Every structure is written in structure tokens, then in C-alpha cells.
Amino acid sequence: MTTPALEVAAVSRRFGGLLAVDGVTFSIAQGGLSALIGPNGAGKTTLFNAITNLFPPTSGEVRFMGRSLTGLDARRIAGLGLIRTFQTARVFPGMTVLENALAGAHMHVGATALAQMFRLPGARAEERALRDKAGALLDLIGLSAFRDAAATDLPMGAQKNLEVVRALMANPRMLLLDEPAAGLNDSETADLAALLTAIRDIGVTIMVVEHNMSLVMGIADQVIVLDAGKLVAIGAPADIQADRRVIEAYVGLED
């Protein structure tokens, strides 16, 4: 049996008196596409923050590819190949769309700062290759017409797409996407779904927080349901849809 991509073991995160994530345990197989769902305030973003040590777990442990993440900072976690996006898009203001995408490749730039400054041939070739790759990805997600626009001039949905491209430029082994479809219309959401399955098919493990049930049920091979910080259910989409506890958690919130 291969090691799971991500193992979350009894993870809790407390904010003062509030237990935002409460003893959550699950694991995600390599190459899987898992969806994390739950009503507003369920603790989904907090769980992402705990996994990436932005707000480290108050107890419990997270392992990525068999390696404990305890005590690692955001940069080291990214270095292991675990890349996240944020619920409110955090594109870099003051940079163009293309530059934002390129910024994602930071870990894989081999040329030193000095080589870049002196425009050494190796550095220039590397820069060209990165630009080509970023251009192709922007094209894939329908942003290539805006590559030289200011990233913050894009509408929210497009900024979230850009964040996914930026994350992909980092050559991740696993992606944590926090509501990537927020702000997208139906056809854009369908494009995103196609992109996510394609990313999965090239071997990148994905965990995605999503409110859009049809998107979740269409692409995920595993669904994790969180409510009030607790894991309520975990299983295949079809089973989850039939689960009474899940329906209860969502009563009045989702159709």
C-alpha cells in the first residue's frame, strides 16, 4: 500500500473559547481528488490553515507524503510540494497577470539573483521557458488576453483562477484549493471542473473546499463533510448524498 498523500490525525484548532476544528481525522490517497464540504463557519478554511501551519493545530498531527508537518513554516511546506490557495484571492497587487503566474514558479528558478541581474544566458533561457509555461496555463484557463493587465483589475472569479495557475506554476504534488469556483458562472465552473480533473489526471493530488454540490459530486472521488468543526461523514459522493447526517448539517442551507 502506498503512503497516503495527506494524513490528518486528530487535528484540533482552538481560537480562544471556540474549537473551530475539533479532532478531525482522515487521509487522502495519492492522486485522489477530495472535496471538503460543510456549512459556513464549519471550519473548512481553518482546517486548511491548520494543515499549512498558518494557524498550527492546537493538537493533533498532519503528515504529508508520510512526513510530519509539525513545526514546519509555510515556506517549507510549500517546498515539500503542498501548495494552497486562499478563500479570498490573494493575487499580488502591482503585478500583471503574467507576473503573478510566474511568481508561483519561485521555488523552481535555478538561476541566482546575480545571474538574473547580469542577464546570463542560462537565466534568460530559464525565464523564457517559464514565460512559455505560464502563457500556456493562462491560455488553458482563458486568461491569456489579460496577461499584461494588472492582476487586481480582474474580477474576483478570474483572480481565483489566476491563483490556481500560480499554484500550478509551483509544480505541486498536492493542491489545497479554498473555494476556487466562488465568483464563477456556470460555464466557467464547468471549465474549472475540467481543469481540476485534468490536473488530477497528471498525478497531482487535490483537496478542494467547495459549496457547489454539482461540481463536488461531478469530480470528487471522496467527499469529507465538516460541521461545527467536527468530521460528520467521509465517503464516495453517492454515499454522502444519501447520508442523513449530511443532509441535516445542510438543512436550510443548501438544496
Place this chain on the structure above:
Amino acid sequence: MTGFFQIVIGGLLQGGVFAAVALGFSLVYRVTGVVNLSQGAFCVLGAMAMYYFQVAFGWPTPIAAAASVVSVVAFGLIVGATTFVPAVAKLPVSSTLVLTAGLLTFFEGVALIVWGNQPYALPPFSGEAPVSFGALRVPSQGLWLAGGIAAMILALWFLVYRTALGRALQACAENAMAARLMGIDTPRMMLLSFGLAAAIGASSGLLVAPITSLQFDSGGFFTTSGFIAVAIGGMGSFAGSIVGGLLLGVAEQLAAYYVSSLFANTLALLLLLAMLLWRPNGMFSSGPVRRVDVRSDAVVHRALIRLPDGRLVALGLGLLVVLGVLPVLPLPNGVLSSLTISMILFIAVLGLDVLMGWAGQVSLGQAGFMAIGGYTAAILATNYDWSPLAGVAAGMALSIACALALSLVTGQLRGHYLALATLTFGLLVDSLTVGLINVTGGPSGLVGIPSFSLGSFDFDTSARMYWLALGVAAVAVFILEGGMRSQFGRALQAVRTDQLAAAALGVNVGRVKLAALCISSALASLSGSLYAFNFHFLSPEMVATPRSFEMIAMLVLGGEGTLVGGLFGALVLTMLPTLVQGLALYKTAAEGALLVATFLYLPEGLFGRFAMLLSRVGRRAAPVKGAPAP
């Protein structure tokens, strides 16, 4: 033993003024979240007004004092309402901090215009005879000072904790958004805090003026001392401000007496650096713990300037040719040497742009690295027969070493604490250049510095020195431009705008900042060395903290994040007083006013605006704004 107590009493009196200034800092900081560096200038303005009302007009002391405070507060309110309050609303905190440095310069400039550059001492309120307590003797003015400051503290305490107005002020300090929802007019409260701080400053200034003589630029001294006090005590904490001020006063007096008066300041600054390292929030930390997953600074909406390659090369070469032929033209007297100075300063401003404009790290200590480079190269070349080039290299190496040491402190710091640590560093270097007389020649400076030379070629004429500076600047711009258009530049900008998102992409935020600091300090050092070789002379005030502020003004005026922009800022601020002789007196005020106005009304700077026009012309059909079609 009496001697010891005598010194402590002197220290407490001095510390009382520091405490008052520190209180002003804390008050404004609590309400607006900004450290107002112009605070110390109100002391000088208060004393200056007092001089006119009391000495020149002959008004009785109480009336003159009241009139002084009222007029300074009125002036402060006007300036605050037109600059500070709008800035707090629309600029990120770090820019507002720099803007207040501009206000400090502006106030000093105003004092220079009105008062001239002599020191003034006011007559004591109740005669020269000291009051004796047993064996201890206290100047009678000291009692006025102590009483006045105690009364101010009480009045402030009463206002903040016992009145409805104070509750409104406090509400702003705790949560500006909630205060707004409760119907509190937050801009008015900000202005009120600014006005109160002006009143505190003016009162303590006119109380202390009879004991210490003041001159137009003493405001910088009060700002730095008050700032050291408040940083030791804890920014935003009233108790901390008072304790920090008194502690600093006593420590400085004791150090001056038992160690050396030249190093009193040095010791205080070292104390502060240690404090920043050990407890960045000071002894009495106050202030809310913020969510770190939301951006702490207002989003920096800066112009996005991207010139197409062809235009960039054409612009660069054109500029180089124009600048290159200038020395062969028949220029009026003094113009070429001013051009040379502008060009040399531009090299340091270029470094500042990498640090501030690209990496978003505000530095108020850039002149400190100029001093290190200038003195190292000059001393080695003058006293030890090193070749100038080797001296320059040694200066740069030492500057980078100092930058690395400084980063041990600043590495943990962000936002205004970072800016303040760099200010502390600059002041520390200032105090060492003055204090280490045997090495630097002390206040009277270092003379007999040779010309710069390469092998047997001497750069001993104005034109040669100008071309040298131009060449160095051009090479530096070319190299940096290469870096800024590659991943290094993107990493700097990522760190500037969103450290968290940058780290989540694997950017080593600390290392990127350090690289920017090293580049910046190396360029400042280079500039300082050339400066010394150019003048054949170097004195502490040529490379002191006001120079740091001036370089920030140059950068902002020219355009942050544009590399070349700083040249235009340097040219404007250096050439204007040369071209229009009568302007020299107004230079300081104009510099401050220009910095403030640029921040508020032309945030992209002169060159930035020009480049924006150029890049807009370059864009044809490509859509610039808008959304992908739904």
C-alpha cells in the same frame, strides 16, 4: 552621593520632556495606528512662538505661553487636516509614517525660515536663581517643567479616561471600524489626537526652552528621543511612554556623566536596539493582536508601470546620451557640481528604491550606510594610503556586514517597527561619526581626502567626477533592471504586497528582504564613498539622518519602484536651490512639503507619471482593464 542625585534630577527633568513627546506619539498612535515622526517639531514651534510673544512682543509669561500653545495647535490642526488625516485614510501605514517624516522636515523648514539658524534660549519663567533642597540645587525652571508636565499628564489622563470625548478616542483606538458604526467621526478623532499631540509638544517645548537652547532642527532631536522613549516603554501605552521617557532621561544623563557626553546618545540607541531585539513591543506592550491571515496593511494600489522593451531601451539610451553630453555644454557656475551631487545621491536612492519601492521595507537609515561607506573609504585612502577603489570595496563590505547585523534585529520586525529600527540604526551611526573623534575627526569632519582614481587616472575635475558617477549609476540601473524583470524582482514585489501568500509559494521571505537590504546598503555605501571623494571632505552632518529623509523625498518625488525615478527626485531637490539662489533658505520646507504633496497627490511620482503616459501610448488594441467575457 549628592552628585549622583543631582545627575538623576537632571535626568528626570530631561526625561520629563521625552515623556511628554512620547505621550504625543502614543496618543496619535493609538487613535490612528501611525507613528507621527513630526511630533518633536511641535516642541520647537512652541518655543519659537513663545520667543516671539514673550521676548519680541514683551507679553507677560502666562499670556505668551497660552498664545503660543493656541497658535501652534491651530497651525498643527491645519496641517493635520490637510495632510495627516487624509493620508491615514488613503495610504498604507508605512507610507503615512514616511509622510510624517516629511512633515517633520517641513516644520523644521518653517522654523528655519521664521527663526533662522541660530540657537535661541528663552528667559526662565521666574528668574535665574536655582531652588535648593538641602544640598541639591534645581533650576527654578526645572520646577516649572516638572509641574507643567505633571499637569499635562493629569489633564490627558482625565480627558481620555473620564470624558465622553475620551471614550470616543478610545473607541477609535480599539476598533476604528466599530467606532465608525457607532457614529463616531473617526477622522475628527484622528485630527483631535493630532491637535492634542501638538498641544503637548508645544507646551513641553516652551517649558524646556529656558533650560536647553533650541534651534530650528531640534525637532529631530525631540522626535528621536521621544521615539526611543516610547519604543522602550511600549508604543501606544501611556504608562510606558512616561516610564520610558524618564528612564531614558536618567540613563542618558548618567551615561553622559560617567562615560562620555559624546556617547550618551549611542548608549541609549544601543539600549533601544537591544530592546527591539528582546521585546519588540516594549515594556508595556499594548495593542490588539490581529488576525494574520488578513492583510495587515492597506492594499498598495500603485500604478502598474510596464514599458515595452523597445521603449525602455530607447528611453534609457536617450537619457544616457543627454546626461553624458551635459558637461561639455557651457553650464552656469555651480551647475555641474550640483549635477554631480545629484548623480551620486541617486546611486544611494537607487538602493533605497530596491528596498522600499520593490521590497516594501521602509528604511529611515539609508544615510547611515552612506556614512559607513564614506568614512571607511575616506579614512583608508587618506590615512592608510589605500587605493580609492579598495577603500570603496572595503566600505561596501563593511556596510553589508552592518546590514547583516541590523537584520538580526529587523528580521523579526515589520511595518513601523522595522522603519523605526532603521531610524535607530541611522542615529546610532550619526552618534558614532560625531563621537569617535580619533577615527572620524568628530564634528569638524575629515579633511584632505584625495580624489578618486583608477590606476594613474585621477577623477580630479568636476566633469570627470560627474562622468564617473553617471557611469556607476548607469551600470547599477542596468544590472538592477535585469534583476527586477526576472524572478528576483517578482519575489521582491510579492514580499512587498503579501508576505503570507509569498511564503505559501515557497518564497523565503526573510532571505528576499535581506537581499534587498544588502543591495540597498551596498549602493548607499558606494554613494557615500563617491560623495567623500567628490568633496575631498566629509563631516557627520553631510551623511546624517536628515539626509536619509531627503533621499526618501527624492525617491517618492521621482517615483517608487521605477529605478530611474530617483534621479529626477535627486535632480529636482538638488538643482532647484542651485538654479534659484534665493531658494536655499526655503529648501528644507520645500523638501518636506514636496514629499507630503507627492504622497497625497502624485503617488506614482514624477517619472512614474511620465512612464505611465509612455506605456499607455504603447498599448494599442490589447485590453487593459475589464473582465473575460462571461
